[in-house]
Amino acid sequence: MEQNNDGNLSQVRHVVLVLSGKGGVGKSTITTELALALRHADKKVGILDIDLCGPSIPRMLNVGRTEVHQCDSGWVPVYTDAQKSLALMSIGFLLEDPDEAVVWRGPKKTALIGQFVSDVAWGELDVLLVDTPPGTSDEHMAVLENLKKHRVDGAILVTTPQAVSTGDVRREITFCKKTGVRILGIVENMSGFVCPHCSVSDPT
Amino acid sequence: MEQNNDGNLSQVRHVVLVLSGKGGVGKSTITTELALALRHADKKVGILDIDLCGPSIPRMLNVGRTEVHQCDSGWVPVYTDAQKSLALMSIGFLLEDPDEAVVWRGPKKTALIGQFVSDVAWGELDVLLVDTPPGTSDEHMAVLENLKKHRVDGAILVTTPQAVSTGDVRREITFCKKTGVRILGIVENMSGFVCPHCSVSDPT
DSSP states (O other): OOTTTOGGGTTEEEEEEEEOSSTTSSHHHHHHHHHHHHHHTTOOEEEEEOOSSSOOHHHHTTOOSOOOOEETTEEOOEESSTTOOEEEEEGGGTOSSTTOOOOOOHHHHHHHHHHHHHHBOOOSEEEEEEEOOSSSSHHHHHHHHHHTTSOOOEEEEEEOSSHHHHHHHHHHHHHHHHHTOOEEEEEEOOOOEEOTTTOOEEOO | OOTTTOGGGTTEEEEEEEEOSSTTSSHHHHHHHHHHHHHHTTOOEEEEEOOSSSOOHHHHTTOOSOOOOEETTEEOOEESSTTOOEEEEEGGGTOSSTTOOOOOOHHHHHHHHHHHHHHBOOOSEEEEEEEOOSSSSHHHHHHHHHHTTSOOOEEEEEEOSSHHHHHHHHHHHHHHHHHTOOEEEEEEOOOOEEOTTTOOEEOO
């Protein structure tokens, strides 16, 4: 890691992307659970939410209306606790009205993600998790391009067992190969539903 | 409806968008079910799938590897049956390898959607359903811009009961208001799960 050229990411030890082709498979949930598990293991964790049209991270971590403050080195992330063990940045914190629609074309999204990567003063972090929108488009290219100088450790892919979802995850694998991102693992989420009434799992 | 300026859409009576802020809430499933129900009512139906990074429509309707042919007035849609009662167009039919990742920035997506709107020879249709990707971005703006000359009857919004999904649908409502698209209705999908073992629904 080049301590000098990385700016605000110079003290971030690992960067991991959470990807999925399909929406609604649990990317933000997995990102949140991963962050909480890492924090439980005494790691300092950050989550960068680059789903600009549907930011879920603020709600997942129950962080309500918060203002993002500025410091000398950029934007101060939002912390979930006084110990500052979990740092967050999401467009959800930048919108005045949480119901506001972000109707942005690619270039504007690319610009904000550039700022998110360079201008957030994360400080010292063991792991920075990047929660992404579904697909393989502007947001994904923008974050990889901006992280190029920094090392990306790899990506965790999330899918559900359905054919439409595994098809999308195959496209995501192609994306990782094309862009040279190492795949750390694939999570099969929602593999079954355990009935709270009779405790039988479906599919069994 | 201006019969003369609409080109390939001149014989399309109604255009309905299926939107949702969040992914994985069942947009493509609802689109497919709506199309099948309309066909059952003896309507001629078309589905335009503009989810370029995760096209689900070909798989939902079980249309495998198919080639899209050209005719004098443009691309011939893919029909699911010999009666040609259900016409489809999706990027899924244009990819050589179904696992291919469409790693496209906004302008390229906008261009293809422009072609999808103007160059598909739908012929006579009672309803054209437009299945969209999650969010409110390039694809949505592109399809509305290109359909401007033609009348868009409105949008059907799809959500699930979870807070992250209703939050996203609220953003989608803002998008519809901003862009002047009438909201025809909201479908709450996945409201409960009926256990196949004990037949009790959760939540009850």
